[in-house]
Every structure is written in C-alpha cells, then in structure tokens.
Amino acid sequence: MxxxxxxxxxxxxxxxxxxxxxxxxxxxxxxxxxxxxxxxxxxxxxxxxxxxxxxxxxxxxxxxxxxxxxxxxxxxxxxxLTPDGSLHPIQNAYVQAGAIQCGYCTPGMVMATKALLDHTPQPDETQIREALAGNLCRCTGYTKIVQAVQFAATELHHDN
Amino acid sequence: MFDCEVNVAKSCTELTQILIEPSARILAGGTDILPGMRKNSIGKPITLIDVSQLNELSYIREHEGQIDIGALTTHSKLITSPLLLQHAPALIDACASIGSTQTRNRGTLGGNLCNASPAADSVPPLLCLEAVVTLSSHDNQRQVPLSDFIIGPGRTCLKQGEYLDHITFAVPQKHTGTSFMKLGRRNGMSIAVVSTSVLLRLDQQGNIEYARVAFGSAAPTPICSHHAEAALTGKTPSAQLFSEAAQAMRTDINPIDDLRASREYRLHSAGVLLQRALQTAWHQAEMDLR
CATH class of the missing domain: 3.10.20.30 (Beta-grasp domain)
Structure with missing residues (x-):
C-alpha cells in the first residue's frame, strides 16, 4: 500500500x-x-x-x-467549533433542550446543524428534519434535537 | 484502512493514462465504492483513482439548446441549480431524494450513472430527457445514449481506459412537464422500492404530443416503458388515460422480490406512482409557457 x-x-x-x-x-x-x-x-x-x-x-x-x-x-x-474549547451556541442549545442522552450521535448532529444554520439561518421544521435525515439517534426520538436546532437558530440570530 | 493503492489524478490526461491499469477504479464521491470495499462486495485487486482534484469535471452549462453536466457535479450542486430548476425539475427531485445531505454533498451524477444500480435515482429522469453520455479515453471520445450505457446491474458499456466525462440533454421544448416519484421505506436515506419519471409535451390543443416514461428498481436496469409512452402519445390527458398507461407499462417492467419489497408490491406501486407522476407532469406542462 x-x-x-x-x-x-x-x-x-x-x-x-x-x-x-x-x-x-x-x-x-x-x-x-x-x-x-x-x-x-x-x-x-x-x-x-x-x-x-x-x-x-x-x-x-x-x-x-x-x-x-x-x-x-x-x-x-x-x-x-470554538477557538478556546468553550461551548458553541449550537452545543449549548443541545444541552438546554435536553437533546443529548447517550451522546454518541451528538457531535455529528451538532456539525450537521452547523452546516444547516450556516446556509439557512432560519430553517423551518421540515428543513431541519431534512438536514438531519442522515444522522441517526437511537435515544431521543428526535423531537428535542429539532427543538435544539430551533433554539440554536434563535440564539445565533440574536448574536448577529 | 482500505486494502488498496490510491493514485491521485491531477488532470484528465493523467486520468486516462492511469485508467489503463486493469485494476483501476475511479473514486469520485466514494459514497458507494467505499462501503462496497468495506463489505468486500467489489472484486480485487483495486487501485483507486482519486479524481477529487479534477474541478474541470464539475459544471452545469447551457449552450445552443443543450445542457451539459460534468460527471463530477455533486447532487447538492445539481439540486440548487436554477438552470435545472427551470428545465429539468424532475432531475432535481430525483437527486434531492438520494441519501442524506452528507451523501448528496459527496455523491456525483457521474458516480450515480457509472454505479449502474437498477435503483439509481438520477437515471429515470435522464432517460426521459434522452440524455447522452460522453465517454473519454486517451485517444478517443464517443457519445452513447444513456439507455445503452447501463447494460445490467452494476454494469456499463465503459471500456478499459474510458471514463464518463459529461452528460448532455436537449433543453425541453415549450409546454413540457417532467416529474419524478419515488417510493421508499422511509423519507430519508432510502433506496427506491420503485421510482418513476415522466416527461409530457402538449400540443396547442392540450393533447399529448410526446411522452416519455421511465422506471427505476423495476428491472435489471432503469428502463423506459414504450408501451406506456405509446398509450399516451396523441391522446387527451385524463385520469382514465393515465390509468390505461399504468396498465400498459406492466408489459415493460419486470421487478424482482428482494429485501425491500416483493415483485407484486412493486408492480402495483409502479402503477400508482406512474398515475401520480403523469398528473404532476401534465399540470406542469399546462403551465409551462416559457
């Protein structure tokens, strides 16, 4: 090789x-x-x-x-995601929404969320579910993950 | 770690030189070949040729009434193309239904065609558009209708040393509607149980002047249904006519039982999907006054 x-x-x-x-x-x-x-x-x-x-x-x-x-x-x-290792607003939103259980899928979910919000800062629920369709979570049932993305979108919107 | 050599092609010329090696396989988006190698479902030995630096093969262009799509254009690029939205919405719907965002960001149109899956989502709409593929090698370039390019499950007419360069189709005329419908087991990440694509062109009186009907996951390759096309051509669109077309197509498709669905289920759903696809294409054609 x-x-x-x-x-x-x-x-x-x-x-x-x-x-x-x-x-x-x-x-x-x-x-x-x-x-x-x-x-x-x-x-x-x-x-x-x-x-x-x-x-x-x-x-x-x-x-x-x-x-x-x-x-x-x-x-x-x-x-x-952040230069100093502190939590990014998307990570905070996942914590606040209780969108993390075992945590194994979370880094992938957070990065898929980052890509979504970078391109579409105010996504609707369909766009969120579409963007995360390639990320499996076997714990949460996705509802809280969708909420986390909505929180993050609001938070990042206010920051700007 | 994969059990293979990796060569990086820096130019199309270099690609044709490396491709002469019998074990060479092109690595484009990697969404199919890499899982296949992990499952050992691809014959060995393999030398992967990484073509990720060939940016010149990623484009969507219109010239002289034709649309050219470079083989390395990703599905994500296709589905955000205003040109394709205007002229080939069925192709956008098909590519948007492939895998996940992650898959579409990597997977390429050329990869989807060369992979030659009976379920390849981009193929039915491209068959309806009568797409032609351009194949290049170090000393030759030839054009092949897409319908002759895919010759069996996982098999194309690509010769040793050839690669798929681009895909071409004519911009549809006025009063044309296209549609794509896919039945999967779920919305995201699904491989088609069966899919269909339709192109209808209406004359001044609103009758069907020209019809193309294609199916995926319904035969060893994605195929056109010439009986359905004949049943539609020259007729006045109606639910009754579409139902007759759905009967006529049963002589053309030959689905199998597999882990995703039974043959009977596929035959039935192909008819349901076709009628819906015809309705959509018809309404689109009526509004298409470009």
Whole structure:
C-alpha cells in the first residue's frame, strides 16, 4: 500500500501529513490527531452520520472521505467549533433542550446543524428534519434535537 | 484502512493514462465504492483513482439548446441549480431524494450513472430527457445514449481506459412537464422500492404530443416503458388515460422480490406512482409557457 503527503487545514491549522494513502479521513482524525469527537457508529457505510464533519463548509461523512481527497481543503471537526474549547451556541442549545442522552450521535448532529444554520439561518421544521435525515439517534426520538436546532437558530440570530 | 493503492489524478490526461491499469477504479464521491470495499462486495485487486482534484469535471452549462453536466457535479450542486430548476425539475427531485445531505454533498451524477444500480435515482429522469453520455479515453471520445450505457446491474458499456466525462440533454421544448416519484421505506436515506419519471409535451390543443416514461428498481436496469409512452402519445390527458398507461407499462417492467419489497408490491406501486407522476407532469406542462 502506497504512502502520500497531504496538505490541508484542520480546525484553522495548516497540516502536512505523510500517511498511508488508503485511509479514511475519520481514521486519520481519530488515530493521528486524537480528535475523537467524530464517531464510527455504522462501520463506514455512511448510514449514521456520527462522523459528520465539515469539508469546505459542507457536512460530509468522514468515513467516506479518503485522506487523499482532502488535499487543499478545509476540515472542521467539533473540536474546532470554538477557538478556546468553550461551548458553541449550537452545543449549548443541545444541552438546554435536553437533546443529548447517550451522546454518541451528538457531535455529528451538532456539525450537521452547523452546516444547516450556516446556509439557512432560519430553517423551518421540515428543513431541519431534512438536514438531519442522515444522522441517526437511537435515544431521543428526535423531537428535542429539532427543538435544539430551533433554539440554536434563535440564539445565533440574536448574536448577529 | 482500505486494502488498496490510491493514485491521485491531477488532470484528465493523467486520468486516462492511469485508467489503463486493469485494476483501476475511479473514486469520485466514494459514497458507494467505499462501503462496497468495506463489505468486500467489489472484486480485487483495486487501485483507486482519486479524481477529487479534477474541478474541470464539475459544471452545469447551457449552450445552443443543450445542457451539459460534468460527471463530477455533486447532487447538492445539481439540486440548487436554477438552470435545472427551470428545465429539468424532475432531475432535481430525483437527486434531492438520494441519501442524506452528507451523501448528496459527496455523491456525483457521474458516480450515480457509472454505479449502474437498477435503483439509481438520477437515471429515470435522464432517460426521459434522452440524455447522452460522453465517454473519454486517451485517444478517443464517443457519445452513447444513456439507455445503452447501463447494460445490467452494476454494469456499463465503459471500456478499459474510458471514463464518463459529461452528460448532455436537449433543453425541453415549450409546454413540457417532467416529474419524478419515488417510493421508499422511509423519507430519508432510502433506496427506491420503485421510482418513476415522466416527461409530457402538449400540443396547442392540450393533447399529448410526446411522452416519455421511465422506471427505476423495476428491472435489471432503469428502463423506459414504450408501451406506456405509446398509450399516451396523441391522446387527451385524463385520469382514465393515465390509468390505461399504468396498465400498459406492466408489459415493460419486470421487478424482482428482494429485501425491500416483493415483485407484486412493486408492480402495483409502479402503477400508482406512474398515475401520480403523469398528473404532476401534465399540470406542469399546462403551465409551462416559457
């Protein structure tokens, strides 16, 4: 298996990484950078959304991105949401709404929410459910997650 | 970790050189090939060719009455295209029904076609639009009707060393309506139990001048129903006519029993979907005074 060198931006930091080529971005984030917010839940099928990160501002499943494909791109993980590690308004909204139970899906949900609100600051419920359709939660029943996104939208709207 | 080599193509010329390698497989959005490799459902050995740097294959353009879509255009780009919203809303509806936001942000139109799934959502509307695919290799470029491109489940007529460059279709004439309907097990992330797409063009009197009807998940490949098309052409649109078309299409489709649905259920729902799709396309055609 061949190696390659990849240059990309990870949470605002420039990265130069020499690695085996046939690795997923998810494996690299978790194993090489100890960024374990993005989770593997479905075994790399792209079914569950627990590994959702932003690639050039768009929500993608990190398990379905090969490391070579991030050359020259911007990767944002949940660890990079705020510069000082404090809670982002979206994370706060999830806490306030009680949208977290076991927490395993939460980082993916939060990142999918971030992508949604960046593009659509005032989404309606249909848009929220559509944007989160690729993120599975087996605890909450989704109602509180939808509420969390609505809280976050209001909060971010007021901040602006 | 995947058990493969990865080559990065820096240009289309380089792509054609690397593609000569018999084990080479193109990695576009990766939403299908990577899960397939994890499940060992793809033959080995494989050298993946990463084409993510070929930005020149991502575009939606109109020129001389034709629309060209680059093979690496993502579903997310397609469904936000004002050009396609105006001329091919059925294609937008189809691509919007694929997977999740995460899938659509990565998955490409070229990938959906080359993957050649009987359930490929983008194919029925493109069949209705009589799309043509342009295939390129190091010394040749050829055009193939989409209906001849997909030859079986997971099989295309791509030759060794060839890649899908772009997809072309003519801008539909005035008084044309298109629609896409899909039945899945749930709303998000669903693979079609059955899907249908329709294109209807009306004449000045409001009769059906031209009809195209296609189905997904109803045969080994997405297919057109020429019997339904014949039943519609030259007739006055009505619920009765649409019901007759739904009967006529049963001779063209040949669905299977699988984990998502039975053959009988698919036959029945294909008829229901077709009638709804015809209604939608008809109303759209009546309002289409571009």
């Amino acid at each position: 061949n190696k390659l060198t990849v240059h990309f931006t990870l949470n605002q930091q420039s990265i130069r990484l020499e690695t085996l080529a046939a690795r997923s971005l998810l494996d690299v984030l978790r194993e090489d950078f100890a960024l374990t917010g993005a989770k593997d839940s479905c075994g790399g099928d792209g079914e569950c959304g627990a590994c959702t990160i932003l690639l050039d501002g768009e929500a993608v499943n990190a398990c379905l991105v090969l490391i070579s494909q991030v050359e020259g791109r911007h990767v944002l993980t949940i660890e990079g």
